[in-house]
Amino acid sequence: MKLSTFIPTLLAPAALAQAPAPYTDAKSGITFNTFTDTKTGYFFGLALPANSTGTDFIATIGGKGTGWSGVSLGGDMKNKLLIVAWPNGQNILSSFRKTAQFGSPAVATGAFTQSTIANGTYVNSTHWTYTFLCSKCITTDKTTFGAADTTVSLGYALNSVAPTQKTSAASAINKHSTEGKYTTDLSKARSANFDTWKAYAAAPVVFKA
Ligand code: HEM
Numbered sequence: 001m002k003l004s005t006f007i008p009t010l011l012a013p014a015a016l017a018q019a020p021a022p023y024t025d026a027k028s029g030i031t032f033n034t035f036t037d038t039k040t041g042y043f044f045g046l047a048l049p050a051n052s053t054g055t056d057f058i059a060t061i062g063g064k065g066t067g068w069s070g071v072s073l074g075g076d077m078k079n080k081l082l083i084v085a086w087p088n089g090q091n092i093l094s095s096f097r098k099t100a101q102f103g104s105p106a107v108a109t110g111a112f113t114q115s116t117i118a119n120g121t122y123v124n125s126t127h128w129t130y131t132f133l134c135s136k137c138i139t140t141d142k143t144t145f146g147a148a149d150t151t152v153s154l155g156y157a158l159n160s161v162a163p164t165q166k167t168s169a170a171s172a173i174n175k176h177s178t179e180g181k182y183t184t185d186l187s188k189a190r191s192a193n194f195d196t197w198k199a200y201a202a203a204p205v206v207f208k209a
Helices: 003-016 194-198
Strands: 017-024 031-037 042-049 057-063 068-072 082-088 091-098 113-116 128-135 151-159 178-185
Touching: 017 042, 017 178, 031 057, 031 151, 031 178, 042 068, 042 151, 042 194, 057 068, 057 082, 057 194, 082 128, 091 128
Parallel strands: none
Antiparallel strands: 017 031, 031 042, 042 057, 057 128, 068 082, 068 151, 082 091, 113 128, 151 178
């Protein structure tokens, strides 16, 4: 095979997922370092405080259509803290999940909480997006990236088909139709505006298992 035909073959999969880049949500004004899977419209964006000692972050997760989007805060699916979200009409449901097996991850409970940022949470004709303050979500038990880490691996997963009980945040989850991992530089998610954006958050969402 000629080198010129070999190289595009090798590069092809990378073209489907875009390296994290800054994205400012038009409604909330929050800037996230955002990974986008251009093939499906999945995205996950992260905003962090300027210093690297906190346990909180702001995130936006979303996609196109009515299926679910998920993130692994530790990269792998198993034994890492996962977050899943999906639209239900004009609302968006979300929960923490964790599993030791490749199967529908159970709702996870702990000190971590999600608080909706309403001005960054909506469903429109092109996509849906859920923006939230994730408090105590950066842990030291290796189930998530660490506060002082620089380059980390995050996992993404989605299915364009909604979970069977999409009106319940604790629904079983159907397996992803697309999943993978990407590396991201946490320093690119840091912002001096973090505390201003954090103040947009409502009271923590209470999850029922
Ligand atoms: C019934 C539900 C699920 C099943 C059966 C399942 C199964 C699997 C399997 C078998 C793999 C290995 C790759 C493959 O062979 O496909 C995998 C990878 C992965 N899954 Fe899931 N999964 C489920 C739900 C989820 C959810 C809800 C998330 C995220 C919130 C998630 C995140 C990931 C990620 C990030 C990977 C790639 C990294 C890795 O291999 O650990 N999965 N899953």
